[in-house]
Amino acid sequence: MTEWYHFPEMGVWLGFAALGFAILFNVPQRALPFIWLLGALGGITKLLVLHFGGNIILASLAGATLVGFLSIPAAHSKHAPPLVFSIPAVIPMVPGAFAYRMMLGLIKLAGNTGTESYSDVLNSAVSNGLKTLFILLSLAAGVAIPMLITRKESAKEIKIVKSK
Template sequence: MIPTLLNLLEVAIWSGIAAVGFAILFNIPRKAIITVFLLALGAGFIKFVLLDFHINIILASLTAASFVGLVSMPLAHRIHLPPVVYSIPAVIPMIPGYFAYETVLSIMSFIFLEVDVPKRTALMQDIFSNGFTMLFILISLTIGVSLPLLLLRKNTVKKIKR
């Protein structure tokens, strides 16, 4: 249990570091960098804990992105910056690069390399499997971040007790 928890914490810390890199790339204010790190660390921890419990990656990404969207609203009003400053860099490390890479690799092999029909059929299955997984993860990240931002408008968030 302890090694698994330490591994999950390590991956979450790397998610936070990646988010800080994107935050610096986006030139956000310095006072927001620690908050972006903590949001990405929390989102990464939630996602990888759910994946450790064998929850689907799409649902785990949606849950982690919803955490970012919900927590970024009160933080934005407390620190007086738009919530997008926190939420977008914190979610970028969860973009499914592996599935995008595998999709493109399968497309390239299907088009240029493979002539055997059974192998082409397997490549077609990989294209659709990885492509739709990537698409649904991106949709879940979008919904998870934007839905709380749309539902909790400025007026309603300020009424939340601190």
């Protein structure tokens, strides 16, 4: 059983990971505290969904959706695009371990393996690859959908000004 203090502790570290990516991407300094908070809240949401029996794909979608919705008021208050806040906050949720296991499986498949272990390695590589794909899709959807829903004007109403 996971102790109660595990979630805030992991939130702190996930917030620092998001902060590191924000600094790496050279975001405005005024946005850094919000990015730390969004990374922590998104990570805690993902961990809580996993803790209560959700799968990794839905947990990633829940965390990214929370980050997507919270990045909109943060963007308005700090006068920056919402992506400045949301992208660094969801990068710590990228499934590196699944992608690594998939690549190891593909490397094993390229080597000499017996026919009995070949199907096991293939199943493992495909499973890890599909998990990676669906988690990345859920992170992208979780960030993009709140911004599309809360958009104030339609794309048809946006005027493109041609310069002379």
